[in-house]
Amino acid sequence: MLPPTFSPTASASASPPPPRPIPGSHGPPVIGALRDRLDYFWFQSQDEFFRRRAASNRSTVFRTNIPPTFLGVDPRVIAIVDAAAFTALFDSALVDKRDILIGPYNPGPGFTGGTRVGVYLDTDEPDHERVKSFAISLLHRSAPRWPSVLRSSVDAMLDSVDSDLAAGGGDSPSVNYIVPMQQCIFRFLCKALVGADPSVDWVVDRFGFTILDIWLALQILPTQKVGVIQPLEELLIHSFPLPSFLISPGYNILYRFVEKHGAEAVELAGKEHGIGEKDAIHNLLFVLGFNAFGGFSVFLPFLVAKIGDTGSSELRRRLREEVRAVLRARRAGDEEDDDGGEFGFKDVRGSMPLVRSTVYEMLRMQPPVPLQFGRARKDFVLRSHGDAAFQVAKGEVLCGYQPLAMRDPEVFDRPEEFVPERFLGEEGAKLLQHLYWSNGPETSQPAAGNKQCAAKEVVVDTACMLVAELFRRYDDFEVEGTSFTKLVKRQPAPSLSPATAGAKQ
Numbered sequence: 412m413l414p415p416t417f418s419p420t421a422s423a424s425a426s427p428p429p430p431r432p433i434p435g436s437h438g439p440p441v442i443g444a445l446r447d448r449l450d451y452f453w454f455q456s457q458d459e460f461f462r463r464r465a466a467s468n469r470s471t472v473f474r475t476n477i478p479p480t481f482l483g484v485d486p487r488v489i490a491i492v493d494a495a496a497f498t499a500l501f502d503s504a505l506v507d508k509r510d511i512l513i514g515p516y517n518p519g520p521g522f523t524g525g526t527r528v529g530v531y532l533d534t535d536e537p538d539h540e541r542v543k544s545f546a547i548s549l550l551h552r553s554a555p556r557w558p559s560v561l562r563s564s565v566d567a568m569l570d571s572v573d574s575d576l577a578a579g580g581g582d583s584p585s586v587n588y589i590v591p592m593q594q595c596i597f598r599f600l601c602k603a604l605v606g607a608d609p610s611v612d613w614v615v616d617r618f619g620f621t622i623l624d625i626w627l628a629l630q631i632l633p634t635q636k637v638g639v640i641q642p643l644e645e646l647l648i649h650s651f652p653l654p655s656f657l658i659s660p661g662y663n664i665l666y667r668f669v670e671k672h673g674a675e676a677v678e679l680a681g682k683e684h685g686i687g688e689k690d691a692i693h694n695l696l697f698v699l700g701f702n703a704f705g706g707f708s709v710f711l712p713f714l715v716a717k718i719g720d721t722g723s724s725e726l727r728r729r730l731r732e733e734v735r736a737v738l739r740a741r742r743a744g745d746e747e748d749d750d751g752g753e754f755g756f757k758d759v760r761g762s763m764p765l766v767r768s769t770v771y772e773m774l775r776m777q778p779p780v781p782l783q784f785g786r787a788r789k790d791f792v793l794r795s796h797g798d799a800a801f802q803v804a805k806g807e808v809l810c811g812y813q814p815l816a817m818r819d820p821e822v823f824d825r826p827e828e829f830v831p832e833r834f835l836g837e838e839g840a841k842l843l844q845h846l847y848w849s850n851g852p853e854t855s856q857p858a859a860g861n862k863q864c865a866a867k868e869v870v871v872d873t874a875c876m877l878v879a880e881l882f883r884r885y886d887d888f889e890v891e892g893t894s895f896t897k898l899v900k901r902q903p904a905p906s907l908s909p910a911t912a913g914a915k916q
């Protein structure tokens with residue numbers, strides 16, 4: 412459980428009490444950082460690391476060190492684990508987001524051919540506006556083809572999973588879906604976002620996602636717990652920046668692929684946003700590989716595993732009925748066939764509230780990008796719930812930990828529980844302002860002047876479409892870990908008549 416949010420004793424006077432110093436300590440030089448690093452990677456989980464420190468400081472804002480602890484990287488941060496103080500991280504007037512995407516450690520532009528890509532740019536830098544607008548334009552341009560490309564890629568993935576599961580035979584067949592899903596996400600994003608079909612290039616089609624996995628790993632592994640036997644992990648993965656040259660040949664293959672087959676997208680960057688060809692390709696590759704492929708590769712497996720969990724059979728029944736009701740409404744009058752064709756953005760935005768709420772709840776419980784960072788632009792008072800206020804000095808680094816901020820008991824009932832219907836109805840809609848997975852409230856919009864995920868809407872829509880597609884195709888499925896253990900193909904069931912559907916809704 413989160414400790415109760417710190418709030419100083421209510422004052423009788425009308426004026427708020429003065430800000431108090433931030434509790435916690437960075438510890439003695441070197442030793443403090445090393446102790447925190449070993450706790451973070453070795454002795455505690457990431458969650459435990461933040462929970463324990465919040466409890467021992469009796470505060471949801473406290474000082475700590477965040478690994479890695481390389482030479483030249485200052486690990487001292489102010490951690491934030493409540494929903495109120497977290498919002499400071501979205502305020503461009505308060506925080507500078509320059510080169511701080513994954514924390515004080517920055518893997519550097521070696522991974523992107525020397526270009527400082529958009530995610531590392533602060534809103535004060537003129538290039539940020541250009542690159543963010545380019546990303547938003549790319550999404551607009553791809554919107555008409557997004558649903559059909561998604562569906563055909565998901566179908567291809569599920570065809571292969573189906574046949575592997577059937578071939579597995581035996582009493583307890585199981586098919587791991589991570590590789591097929593990554594392949595599917597990669598092919599889908601190339602077509603939808605870049606406008607380039609990877610099947611034109613055998614190497615890209617076959618190995619593109621693996622290249623991206625290695626490229627991503629080299630950038631973020633110094634900040635991640637991997638689970639390799641200690642102390643090997645500390646010595647080999649967390650002690651120095653991992654070099655970009657190891658993946659340069661693979662990255663260059665993808666660069667040439669985008670240059671040749673994504674020429675229209677690159678032209679758009681030049682004509683409409685004034686971005687040169689080289690920078691456009693590196694930014695496009697970063698959005699494709701890091702933001703989109705990286706984000707979906709983390710989020711979609713969580714989502715499928717949660718819904719397919721053996722304990723979620725009732726949730727699956729309700730989701731299936733909601734999805735099938737939409738399909739039937741499409742095919743009104745044709746009771747024999749409830750395959751109503753392709754889902755679009757409109758269906759998953761308006762007609763599948765439980766699917767959508769389940770996706771939101773997953774993003775609340777397991778945000779794919781758990782940490783957010785920002786450097787104080789000036790001295791300011793960081794406000795939390797009630798009267799709680801803390802003095803932050805210019806230059807200090809704020810580190811928000813979303814999984815705890817989005818389980819803040821001041822905001823969410825039963826915060827530690829997965830409640831699929833949490834975001835339904837009027838009351839549920841009010842909670843969306845506290846859903847922060849996109850580096851901003853779900854009720855705000857990404858814009859050139861902020862740092863919110865450009866694909867905020869389409870990420871949720873895509874996840875909803877995947878869920879809808881699963882229930883269009885299967886009556887039921889089960890997952891253990893990251894493997895499908897049961898896939899029951901859809902039966903054209905006469906019991907699913909429009910009348911029944913109406914009753915069940």
Ligand code: HEM
Pocket residue numbers: 508512529530531532543546549550698702703704705706707710779780782783784848849850861862863864865866870
């Ligand atoms: C599940 C998938 C995704 C997740 C979880 C995700 C999450 C995020 C987060 C947390 C940030 C803010 C990073 C920070 O500054 O701290 C971000 C930024 C961004 N995301 Fe996403 N994202 C996803 C998919 C996508 C996709 C499909 C695109 C495609 C265009 C995209 C484009 C961007 C861009 C351009 C930014 C930079 C915003 C800026 O610099 O102002 N993301 N994303």
